[in-house]
Amino acid sequence: xFDAWGPWAxxxxxxxxxxxxxxxxxxxxxxxxxxxxxxxxxxxxxxxPEPEEAER
Amino acid sequence: MKHATPRRPGWLNLLGVVxxxxxxxxxxxxxxxxxxxxxxxxxxRVMYAHVSVAWVSFLAVGVAAFAGxxxxxxxxxxxxxxxxxxxxxxxxxxxxxILGGMTYSKPTLNTFWTWDAKLTLTALMVALLAGVFIVRGxxxxxQRRGRVSAVILIVVLASLPLNYxxxxxxxxxxxAKSIDLTGGGVTMDAVMLRVLxxxxxxxALVFLWLLLQRVRxxxxxxxxxxxxxxxxxxxxxxx
Numbered sequence: 001x002f003d004a005w006g007p008w009a010x011x012x013x014x015x016x017x018x019x020x021x022x023x024x025x026x027x028x029x030x031x032x033x034x035x036x037x038x039x040x041x042x043x044x045x046x047x048x049p050e051p052e053e054a055e056r
Numbered sequence: 057m058k059h060a061t062p063r064r065p066g067w068l069n070l071l072g073v074v075x076x077x078x079x080x081x082x083x084x085x086x087x088x089x090x091x092x093x094x095x096x097x098x099x100x101r102v103m104y105a106h107v108s109v110a111w112v113s114f115l116a117v118g119v120a121a122f123a124g125x126x127x128x129x130x131x132x133x134x135x136x137x138x139x140x141x142x143x144x145x146x147x148x149x150x151x152x153x154i155l156g157g158m159t160y161s162k163p164t165l166n167t168f169w170t171w172d173a174k175l176t177l178t179a180l181m182v183a184l185l186a187g188v189f190i191v192r193g194x195x196x197x198x199q200r201r202g203r204v205s206a207v208i209l210i211v212v213l214a215s216l217p218l219n220y221x222x223x224x225x226x227x228x229x230x231x232a233k234s235i236d237l238t239g240g241g242v243t244m245d246a247v248m249l250r251v252l253x254x255x256x257x258x259x260a261l262v263f264l265w266l267l268l269q270r271v272r273x274x275x276x277x278x279x280x281x282x283x284x285x286x287x288x289x290x291x292x293x294x295x
Contacts, residue, residue, distance in 0.1 A: 002162055005163065007097055007098040007099050007163065008098060010099060010102055010159055010160075010162070010163045011087065011098055011099065011101040011102055013159050014101075014102040014105040014106060014156055014159040014160065015083060015086075015087065015101075015105050017105070017152060017155050017156060017159065018079075018105055018109065018152065018156075021148060021151070021152050022079075022262060022266075025148055025266060026266070029266070029269050029270060029273065032273055033269075033272075033273050033276075036273060036276055036277060036280065039280060040276075040280055043280060043283060043284065043287075
């Protein structure tokens with residue numbers, strides 16, 4: 001299969017690997033950051049008193 | 057109560073613009089401006105992509121291991137966060153080194169892979185970096201998790217000089233170095249050398265940008281874990 005590849009096909013493949021790897025890792029980082037912020041929004045502040053406690 | 061979503065700081069976005077621009081310029085230099093090689097022809101353009109990520113994989117291992125050493129020494133959780141972030145980048149760059157090497161090797165040496173010393177040591181480096189994450193997944197206690205992964209990273213760091221010199225000591229498939237940092241000088245065309253060094257800098261800038269983003273995520277995770285633990289303690293006291 002690869003015997004038919006010319007030099008520029010190999011060059012394109014090598015540089016495409018970089019683009020895909022960097023792009024894929026960036027997407028992973030964005031997804032992880034977004035998931036983290038969703039978790040943070042669900043989590044109440046520990047240092048804030050609960051409403052009942054504050055009333056007392 | 058809702059937490060305000062921390063915005064990415066302007067300087068990190070600026071670093072991203074600089075890193076991606078450097079990568080684009082490096083690609084232009086490697087794909088267009090660089091002359092073809094006398095022996096390898098256009099295939100020399102694969103070398104710029106392959107060697108730049110290989111060098112940065114060493115840099116990433118260095119950052120991960122030294123942050124691990126700092127964690128062993130000082131015990132501050134931020135060093136573990138930096139160590140894990142750099143390990144993740146080292147795994148990315150190490151994997152890219154192997155893939156790029158295979159892409160370079162097939163058309164020039166007519167094989168994707170052989171178990172020669174340098175390739176085997178690089179594969180071992182990637183396997184150990186993957187091992188860091190496997191081991192971390194198996195250990196619940198944060199301090200022990202950080203210490204064990206730091207020790208693995210020190211072993212990976214110790215293998216780097218051998219990996220660097222392997223192409224000279226064991227002359228099998230992998231070509232000898234064109235830039236010898238041990239006093240052998242440079243046996244590369246001056247234009248090609250400049251294009252290579254520019255691509256190394258570009259790959260290092262992308263590494264730094266990815267690393268800092270990953271460190272921010274790690275710090276935020278640690279902050280939320282602490283908050284969650286504090287809430288757990290507070291609930292236990294109330295019960």
